[in-house]
Amino acid sequence: EDQVTQSPEALRLQEGESSSLNCSYTVSGLRGLFWYRQDPGKGPEFLFTLYSAGEEKEKERLKATLTKKESFLHITAPKPEDSATYLCASFSWGKFQFGAGTQVVVTP
């Protein structure tokens, strides 16, 4: 059975303290691995799509990487406005499957 697992469940960081979020997947026929940011009370906001192992994408303080079994979202020198829940999702056979998310809190 296809699975998408995120760790840790929650992460508390000091401003400027870099860290990484993990998304492990066992999905047949993977057509893309997606990262989203979700703020409380809002729909998820698209961040990145990764398609093949070795691929990397960056946006401001965020960098996403992909291997054959997992993806990482690296947050470099985070700021309080980076506080959110980060979701990863696989796309396979025409549908998306989401992980449970990592709730990130960045304190000043």
Next chain:
Amino acid sequence: SAVISQKPSRDICQRGTSLTIQCQVDSQVTMMFWYRQQPGQSLTLIATANQGSEATYESGFVIDKFPISRPNLTFSTLTVSNMSPEDSSIYLCSVAQGVSNEQFFGPGTRLTVL
């Protein structure tokens, strides 16, 4: 990117009633989805809304409980029927477009059933 609106943004309903949620997209899209997000949890796919044919439901979701319409490529509705407090959740519609299948979400409808 697609701009998606949902109506209503929130509602409080009585047990046993039904609520229809509307999803409008600013461009034509092939793939449209409905998700449920229960408090503190991630997204669970309810169904894929297909234009011109019946929706495709995920395990655990049935058409009688969650009827879906997709009359054209920019609009869809999800009805939550015969509601119970367990249906209290955020309901989100999303679309996927382009060769990259980028998925964009509406703002969600927060439903509370008393």
